[in-house]
Amino acid sequence: MTSAVPGLWPPTAQEVVFLLLGVMAAGTALLVVTTRQIVHAALWLVVSFGALAGCYLVLTAEFVAWVQVLIYVGAVVVLLLFGIMLTRAPIGPSTDLNSGNRVAALVVSVATAAVLVTTVIEGFRTAYTPLEPGGGAASSLGASIFRDWVLPFEALSVLLLAALIGAIVLSRTDIGGKD
Amino acid sequence: MHVVYPAVLAALLFSIGVYGVLARRNTILVLMSVELMLNAVNVNLVAFDVWLRDRLHGGQVLTLFVIVIAAAELGLGLAIVLAVFRNRRTVEIDHVRDLSEPADAEPEAAADAVPVRDGAL
Numbered sequence A: 001m002t003s004a005v006p007g008l009w010p011p012t013a014q015e016v017v018f019l020l021l022g023v024m025a026a027g028t029a030l031l032v033v034t035t036r037q038i039v040h041a042a043l044w045l046v047v048s049f050g051a052l053a054g055c056y057l058v059l060t061a062e063f064v065a066w067v068q069v070l071i072y073v074g075a076v077v078v079l080l081l082f083g084i085m086l087t088r089a090p091i092g093p094s095t096d097l098n099s100g101n102r103v104a105a106l107v108v109s110v111a112t113a114a115v116l117v118t119t120v121i122e123g124f125r126t127a128y129t130p131l132e133p134g135g136g137a138a139s140s141l142g143a144s145i146f147r148d149w150v151l152p153f154e155a156l157s158v159l160l161l162a163a164l165i166g167a168i169v170l171s172r173t174d175i176g177g178k179d
Numbered sequence B: 001m002h003v004v005y006p007a008v009l010a011a012l013l014f015s016i017g018v019y020g021v022l023a024r025r026n027t028i029l030v031l032m033s034v035e036l037m038l039n040a041v042n043v044n045l046v047a048f049d050v051w052l053r054d055r056l057h058g059g060q061v062l063t064l065f066v067i068v069i070a071a072a073e074l075g076l077g078l079a080i081v082l083a084v085f086r087n088r089r090t091v092e093i094d095h096v097r098d099l100s101e102p103a104d105a106e107p108e109a110a111a112d113a114v115p116v117r118d119g120a121l
Helices: A011-036 A038-059 A062-084 A102-123 A138-148 A150-171 B004-023 B025-050 B059-088 B105-120
Strands: none
Touching: A011 A038, A011 B004, A011 B025, A011 B105, A038 A062, A038 B004, A038 B025, A102 B004, A138 A150, A138 B059, A150 B059, B004 B025, B004 B105, B025 B059
16 A cells, blocks of 8 residues: 555564464464364364454454453353253263364365465555554444444344344243144 | 455464364354354454554444354354254254255166156257
């Protein structure tokens, strides 16, 4: 965007921090999909989401980072752990967590990664932006939500209510449909 | 900050999520992989919001919306998983095949296809 775009190498200090957090997020995500223990997968997911929250902080999106910590690390992982416990998953290592089409899945995901990474690198090799603090603070983001995004926000609250009622109806056995 | 770093991170996370969805057998692990894919989308949204300096903060607001929708999706998904577990005593996707095509239908269809092609010739 600007005329003086620094090269990809050497990375600045911000980029070094972002790269470290990104490697941590991707590595733990890889552990999530390859580990043999279900509970460990949920706990690696905590590390991955936490590292992604750090990435958001480096990208000056403070409010999104804290929402990520609150909802993903706080609520979603606890919900997943509840699901693991309620379905009586094996606690120790289990051998049958992967289905038979593991090789096909590996091929598809490597192909996806290759296509996406080459496309992204070709498209955004020279895109550069200096980071300025304050863009993602709660005040500016809140003003933006309640000034420009009020209608989607309210629609989202109705969606949350519908999801809540749906979850209650699905999980209660005494108010099921007529058989 | 070069935009290519968060973009590549998002691509890698998305691919890892694709692998998890396709290769895992336990439904809860599949839901975790879906969350990884949604997080990849969030990284992209935040990075491009910062790059383009959107006056409406569209990227970050949409990231919040995606997080909320992911939470709602996970709640409903787990309710469905628990309902399946109550009825079937299993949460493994390979064993829930009531809506799949019967395995013996394929040779029949292949056998039907051959005479039609012969007749056309």
